[in-house]
Every structure is written in structure tokens, then in C-alpha cells.
Amino acid sequence: MKLVLAVVNNDDSAILSSALTKEGFSTTKLATTGGFLRAGNTTFLIGVEDDKVDAVIDIISKYSRQRTQTMPDPSVYGMGMYTNYPVEIKIGGATVFVVDVEKFVKL
Template identity: 65%
Template sequence: MKLIFAIVSNDDSSKVAKHLTSHKFSVTKLATTGGFLMAGNTTFIIGTEDDKVDEVIAIIGRHSKKRTQMVPSSASYGVGMYTSFPVEVQVGGATIFVVDIERFEKL
């Protein structure tokens, strides 16, 4: 048995959750915040059999898309002189961790 942690953009989380549950996967959703852009994410916790891991990852991949976003950045031009300009960064997609489960009980 495996435990999957999938960190997905809030923009995609409802689609991912809908498709995982429609394929009969039990899902726990946690509201999380990313460290780089401080943007809202959803972390999914999914327990599944070893042979279903690729199916879970495929569903997440189909419904969590990467996109670009402009974010403010600043540069220093000497002592005390700063300017702000937009920088394009890639956001979205999913970060997935798969770990072994030593023991599972549902009480």
C-alpha cells in the first residue's frame, strides 16, 4: 500500500478532487500555502494499493495544469535605490510524493 501526497494549485483542486473521487479514490484535502509565492494550494492525501499509484498520478496530471503568472520583483540599483518590475514565473502543475505504508487501519 502507498500514501500519496499531491500538492496542487487551488485553481485546479476542485477538478482534481472531483475526478479522484469519481474514480473511487478516498481523498483528504488540506488547505496549504506555498513558500515561494505564498499562494494557496491544496494538499491531497490519498491512500491506495501499489498497482493504483500510476492511475492516481495520471488523474492528477490531467487536471492540474502549469501556467505562467507575472509577479512583482525588486532590484537594487545602489544604496537605497530599488525598483519593482514584473517577472514571469511558472505556477500550477502538481508536486507529488509517494511513500510506503507499513501499516494501515481504518477504525
Template identity: 50%
Template sequence: MKLILAVVEDKDSNRLIDALGGKDYKTTKLSTTGGFLKEGNTTLMIGCQDESVDEALAIIKDNSSQREQMVAPISPMGGNADSYIPQPINIEVGGATVFVVPVESFYQF
């Protein structure tokens, strides 16, 4: 058995959960924050059998889109001016960061 931890952008989470549910994958949704933009993410915990990992990963990949986003300048007030971005820039956001870890035991009470 494996545990898949998928960190996705909030905008993709409902579509991904529906796609996983359509293939009978049970998911637990956690609201998380992090990354460069400090924006909300969703972390999904998905338990599955070893032989189902590739299918689950394909569903995650198909439902986690990458897109460009304009980032406004971040003021260096109270911070380090070395990291100041003086003008808006486009960055790529979205997609998924996925960890697949082995599960030694599983209990449901």
C-alpha cells in the same frame, strides 16, 4: 499500499478531487501555504493499492495545469535588497508536486 501526497494549486484542487472521486479514490484535503509566492495550495492525501499508483498519478497529472502568472515587484522594505525584483515578471505556476510513500499499516476506526 501507498500514500500519495499531492501539492497542487488551489485553482486545480476541486477539478482534481472530482476526477479522483470519479475513479473511487478517497482523498483528504489539507489547506497549505508555501512556495515562492506564499500563496494558498492544497495538499491531497490519497491512499491506494500499489497497482493503482500509476492511474492515480495520471489523474493528478491530467488535472494539475501549469500556467504563467505575472508577479508584481516585491518591495525590499525591512528585508534584503538582494532579492528585490524591480519590475513585473512572468513565472510559471501550477502543476503538482507529488510524493509516493509506502504505508506499513492502515487502520480505520
């Protein structure tokens, strides 16, 4: 058995949750905050059998899209009177971790 941890943008969490549930995968959702942009994310915890990991990752990939966002240049934070010029960065997508589960008990 594996535990899939997927950190996705809040904008994608509802549709991803629906897609996973529709395909029969049980999920636990946690509200999390990213460190770089300090923006809200959703972290999904999904316990699956080894042979279902690729199916879960495919669903996550399909419903977690990347987008661009404009923000002030982070290299000049706290530099006093310097002007912040906006830069475009990519946000969204998903960060996925797959870990072995030694024991699974549902009570």
C-alpha cells in the same frame, strides 16, 4: 500500500477532487500555503494499493495544469529604492510524493 501526497494549486483542487472521487479514490484535502509565492495550495492525501499509484498520478497530471503569473522580481525585495520589474513565473502543476505505508487502519 502507498500514500500519495499531491500539492496542487487551489484553482485545480475542486476538479481534481471530483475526478479522483469519480474514479473511486478516497482523498483527504488539506489547505496549505506555498513558501515562495505564499499562495494557497491544496495538499491531497490519497491512500492506494501499489498497483493503483500510476492511475492516481495520471489523474493528477491531467487535472493540475501549469500557468504563468506575473509578479515583482523577487531578487530585489527589501533593496530600498530599486524598481521592481515584473517577471513571469510558472505556477500550478503538481508536486507529488509517493511513500510506503507500513500500516493502514480505518476506524
